[in-house]
Amino acid sequence: MSKWMIAMLLISLNSYILADSTFGIKELLKKFDGRQYPLRSYVERRESDFLITPIVSEGYISYENNELIKLVNNPFKKKFTVIDDVLIITDGEYQKTISISDYPGLKSFVTVFRAILAGDYEGLIEDFNTNLSGNVDRWSLELKPKNVKLKSIIYEIAVNGKFDQINSFDFYENGGDHIKIILGKIDNE
Amino acid sequence: MNKKIVVKTIWISLVLLISIFILNNNSFKTDITQFLPAGVDKESSLLMKLLQDGPGSRVIIAEFSGENKDELASVAKYMSVELSKTGKFQKILGTEISIPDIDDDILFRYRFLLTDTDFSVKNIKSELSKRLEELSYGLIVDRKQFKRDPVNVYLSYLKSLSSINSRYTYKGVWFSEDKKNSYLLLYSSSSSLDLISQEKVINSIYKSFGIYENKNIKIKLTGPPVFAVYSKSAIQKTSQFISLISSIGIVILIYFSYRSFRRVFLISIPLLSGILSGTSVVLLLFGQIHAITLAFGITILGIAIDYPIHLYSHGGTRSAAKQIRRTLALSAITTSIGFIALLLSGFDGLQQMGVFAIFGVITAAFVTHWVLPEFESREIYLQALYDVHVKNIILILNKIKVIDAFKVLTLISIIFFLFNYPNLWEKGIKKISPVPEQLINLDEQIRSRINAPEPGEFLLISGRSQEQVLQKSEEIVPDLEDLIKKSLLKSFDAPSLYLPSKSRQAKRQENLPLKSSIEDIVKQAQDNLPFQNQLFVPFITDIVTSKKLPLLDYNKLKDTLLEMRVSSLLIDDVNEWHAVIPLDNVSKIADIENFAKIHDAQYINTANKISDMMGIYLNNALVSMSYGLCFILIIIILVFRSIKKVTMIVLPVISVIFMTVGCLALIIGNLNIFHVISLLVVLGISLDYFLYVDRFKSNASGYKTIGSSLLMCSMTTLLVFFILSITSIPVLQAIGQTISIGTFFSLVLSLAYIGAIDQNKTHI
Secondary structure, three states, X not given: OOHHHHHHHHHHHHXXXXXXXXXXXXXXXXXXXXXXXXXXXXXXXXXXXOEOOOEEXXXXXXEEOOEEEEEEEEOOOEXXXXXXXXXXEEEOOEEEEEEXXXXXXXXXXXXXXXXXXXXXXXXXXXXXXXXXXXXXXXXXXXXXXXXXXXXXXXXXXXXXXXXXEEEEEEEEEOOOOXXXXXXXXXXXX | OOXXXXXXXXXXXXXXXXXXXXXXXXXXXXXXHHHOOXXXXXXXXXXXXXXXXXXXXXXXEEEEEOOOHHHXXXXXXXXXHHHHHHOOEEEEEOOOOOOOOOOOOHHHHOHHHHOOOOOOHHHHHHHHHHHHHHHHHOOOOOHHHHHHOOOOHHHHHHHHOOOOOOOEEEOOEEEOOOOOEEEEEEEEOOOOOOHHHHHHHHHHHHHHHHHHOOOOOEEEEEOHHHHXXXXXXXXXXXXXXXXXXXXXXHHHHHHHHHOXXXXXXXXXXXXXXXXXXXXXXXXXXXXXXXXHHHHHHHHHHHHHHHHHHHHHHOOOOHHHHHHHHHHHHHHHHHHHHHXXXXXXOOXXXXXXXXXXXXXXXXXXXXHHHHXXXXXXXXXXXXXXXXXHHHHHHHHHHHHOOXXXXXXXXXXXXXXXXXXXXHHXXXXXXXXXXXXXXXXXXXXXXXXXXXXXXXXXEEEEEEEOOHHHHHHHHXXXXXXXXXXXXOXXXXXXXXXXXXXXXXXXXXXXXXXXXXXXXXXXXXXXXXXXXXXXXXXXXXXXHHHHXXXXXXXXXXXXXXXXXXXXXXXXXXXXXXXXXXXXXXXXXXXOHHHHHHHHHHOOOEEEEXXXXXXXXXXXXXXXXXXXHHHHHHHHHHHHHHHHOOHXXXXXXXXXXXXXXXHHHHHHHHHHOOEOHHHHHHHHHHHHHHHHHHHHHHHXXXXXXXXXXXXXXXXXXXXXXXXXXXXXXXXXXXXXXXXXXXXXXXXXXXXXXXHHHHHHHHHHHHHO
């Protein structure tokens, strides 16, 4: 190996180490700050001691213009739209509106999703204790609720991703339920 | 021992004794119940009870406004937490509802008796399918509750308790539709009539808001406690201002009239003695004295300052006291009789004020006659300046033929009074409310923004027992729902919607399935659903337990979400129970009145009922006043035993009263109850003046003595009451306007009479 190549390798390694040492939650959220999140497929699996078999659902999810949309295709067809604090459940022609504040489990998902995509560091640390591990190309964000009410339901939320992409969410509930949401590739169709 | 020393010693001892008694019985009240009418019939008494201390009277609405909705949400959340720590609030609504732990919650335990449940396999299966879906959405909040109530009986019931029909939320906080305002509904723990506690409650709200003050967020408060505290503070500030200004004015006036500070002190002795005596008698008779009684009583008692002025106008010595003894006694007695009308007013506070004024006036007259002369060894007179003024004024009055003008104007006033009698009186309470229109408008705006209108109309159902009125309420509910369908009504509320009658609870209990039956139903419902087999055993156990529960009544609702709601709709009134059914947007009153008749209920429109009540109080006050006048007339006849003399005293007094009424009607339009009550003071003042005019006529006193005395007396009275008439508090305004106008007319007419009598004397 030539001296020139060794020097280049050292410079790259050095810059990688330097970049990584400054990689924190604020830097991670900056990558998402205000960006739109077009339609992505998802698979959700809920394991619960209430159930004999887990519930698996799949569909599409998107976050654009402050609207979080979840289109469930299987096992039933439904559309969930979250605008501000309101969840609109659309089932064919029938619509039902509820306040997500009354549902801490759902609220925690919306809060986390929204805060990460909006790059809202303050919003995230208001509700959760955070711990970021890994590096830019493979990171894992652990969130533990601060709020007593939320803490009584959710034990921990783990968000995994790479660069500016979220790959999965893991929700660990105090009652023993575990929900895993795996997001697919961006689908512009 | 010297008589002077004996009298002074007795007086000082009495003052000391009374002062010690007052200090030891320091029972000053600040709640305003005593100044609110008690009601003229059963319905109005109940209405007043509801308005004065019903749960609605304790609600404070806090509105936060600003541009940043996140900040608005966080201020509401922060305030909710901080204020709930103070212990000053029974309940705070507006942020996330904290549902009590189901193990401790009586409503959860009684859910199957509080509401109807469909236990068919089809319904249970449908509900379980919904729960499965909700589980997958993350909509299951409480795992324990999920197992014990998979049919959601409890949650559906709680939703029905929501007090606001439609509300907008953001981050779990109530917002206006445009998201520019967030809200908290604060239920104070203190009685709305305990103004000192309510003031502390309001201060605690502002204190908690302190850290947000500089963050472009504004707070506005409204609701009955806010109005009450504002009124108290406004009255207090105005009273203090008036007391200060008028005291300074009177001191200056008396000082320049006698050029002696000693005289200023001596003139105040009868008034101060009257205050002490009035206070002690009220304490003895009522066990406590209201702060308003003391404040306004002292103002009314201010007319007693005329007594020492009359005494000093006659020289101020013992012989002067002897000279005016009869006139002074007659003036004090007739004035006191005037105040008897206050005893018949129907307002506890005004009765206290009546006792205070009567004993105060009599004491002031007594001290003027017996004590004051003992402080003077030589005669003392008003400054000569008064003589000149009196002479000039009388000359002018005679020149412009004031007496003739009064005769004509009195006649016009009487005719006007007779023709306008029914429409002359203000029966609404808005115009006598010390709450400014600005605050009332703000309240209306805030209530419309959160869709919480002030209930103004309701049906009243009465019965011998709680059970009876709840059953009646249950019977009327389906028919009210029909009225909504017919668009005769927008919505209604009823106690039976929250607390069913025992008979209905017993029926529901009877219809609950047996253990074996519900086990079978749940098993069938779970078929093809992925729930664990034994998951809903707690649900089955609860149904079995519910079959044996003792039935629920109002007493068991303490500290539940229901207590506040039901307590405003179900009233225990000594031997009777009442159910209140608030109605929203009644379109045809006649139809609702008929509906009420058919259902053995009463339709009550709050504004109309209050107006009727005020009308009755006004009539009572007028009747009492007429009785007082008759009684005064009898006393004057008995004392003077001459119809001519009596006519000479009473006719000008009647003229002053009618002229005052006419003038008030001309200036302000309608007269309220406080104008009428103030006419009693005018009666006392004018009687006092014309009794002294009679002294001049009988050559008992000289022209200058009487004229100067009346001028001085009226100046002190006008000074106090004119300031009162220009305040922004309607009640004080009414008192000030009436007494200022009445005193002015009394002075002008009495001086004109003195001039006329003097002319006759000169001619003779």
